[in-house]
Amino acid sequence: MSKSVILTGIRSNEEPTLGNYLGAFVPMVQMQKEYAGDYQINMFVPDLHSFTTPIDHSGLYRNTLNNLKYFVAAGLDLKNPHTFIYRQSYIPAHSELTWILDCFTYVGEMSRMTQFKEKSGEHNDSVTMGLFNYPVLMAADILLYNAKHIPVGEDQFQHIEITRDIATRFNNKFGDIFTIPEATQQQTSFMKRDAGLRIRSLTDPTKKMSKSSTDEKSKILLIDDPEVARKKIMSATTDSIGVINFDWEAQPGITSLLQIKAHLSGKSQDEVNAQWVGTTKYGEFKAAVADEVATFLMDFQARLASITDDQLLYKLEASEQEMRRIAGETLLRAQIAVGLRSKEK
Ligand code: ATP
Ligand code: MG
DSSP states (O other): OEEEEEEEEESSSSOOOOHHIIIHHHHHHHHHHHHHHHHHEEEEOOGGGGGGOOOGGGGHHHHHHHHHHHHTTTOOOOTTTTTTEEGGGGSSSSHHHHHHHHHHOOOHHHOOOOHHHHHHHTTOOOOHHHHHHHHHHHHHHHHHHTEEOOOGGOOOOHHHHHHHHHHHHHHHHHHOOOOOOOOOOHHHHHOOOOOHHHHHHOSTTTTTTTTTOOGGOOOEEEEOOOHHHHHHHTTOOSSSSSSOOTTTTHHHHHHHHHHHHHHHHHHOOHHHHHHHHHHHHHHHHHHHHHHHHHHHHHHHHHHHHTHHHHHHHHHHHHHHHHHHHHHHHHHHHHHHHTTSSSSSO
C-alpha cells in the first residue's frame, strides 16, 4: 500500500542559512524521526529552480550535492528505506508536467505571487520567465509524488495554496488525477508549530533571512566561520528602547534573537523569554545568542565534514530511479487526461 508522502526541498543557488536550517532542515529531520515507517519522505534539491534568478553556474552541480549533505548533517538518516533523496533535474517528469500545468494556470494569478513581486523588484533588469513560472514548477514537484505534507517556511505558503488551486482546477476538469496537498494551516499543525517559522534578517529584521541576499551581514551561513557568525550576531540590528521585549511589531530585531536562541537551544520560547524579557541586558543577551550560534556551527560543520560523496551518491541514484517510476505514473495520468496519450492500455 502506498504511504502518505511528506515532501520538501531547498534550492541550491546559494549557501544555506540558519533560516533554511531551522525552517526546512530541522522539521524534515524531526519528521523522519517521528513518522518514518508510516510516511514516505521525499527530500529533494530543486536544481531547476536554482537559476530562476542569476547564479554562478560553475558551482551549481557541486552546490546541489552539498545541499544534500546539509540534510544529512542536520540528522537525516540515509539508511531509512522510506526516505528518498533526489535531484529534480534527474526526473524529467518535473519539466514535462510543468508545461501541462502552465496551460491551466493564469497569468493573473501568477502575477499576484509575493515572491515573484519581491524578487522581480530586486533583479528588475533580468526578470526571467523562469522566475515567473517558479510556482508552477513547484506545483509539479508536489503533485508528481501525490504529496500531502509540505513542511516549508511561511514564505512558501502562497505557493502551496496556488498548487492546491491548480490541482483542484485540473481535477474538476479531468477527474481525480492529482492528490491535493493539505492547506497551509494543516501543514503548520502537522509540523507541530503554531505558525509558520520566519527567521529574520539580522540587518533588517522586518524581512526574512534569505540565502540569496547580497548583504552578508544579514544572514548566518551554515558554513560561516563560527567567529564571523558571532560578530554578525553581536552587530545585529536591535533597538534603543532599552528593555528586552518579545514584540515583533515594536522590537523585531531583539525578538528575532530571542527566537533564534529558543530554536537553537531546544528550549521553549517561554523559557527563553522568562530569562531575558524585562531586563536591560542587551549586550549580555547578544553574547549568549552569539555563543549558541557559534557552538551550533562548530558541531554542524564537524558533522558536515564527515559525509562523503560516495555515501550520498549511492542513495541518490537508487532514489532517483524509484522517483522516475512514481513521477512517470502521475505524468502519464495527466497526459491521458489532456489527450496526449491513449486512454486504452
Ligand atoms: P532564496 O533567497 O534563494 O529564495 P531562501 O533562503 O528563501 O533563499 P529557499 O530555497 O527559497 O531559501 O527555501 C528553502 C526552504 O527554507 C523553504 O522551506 C523555506 O520556507 C525555508 N526558509 C527560507 N528562509 C527562511 C527563513 N528566513 N525562516 C524560516 N524558513 C525559511
Ligand atoms: Mg526563498
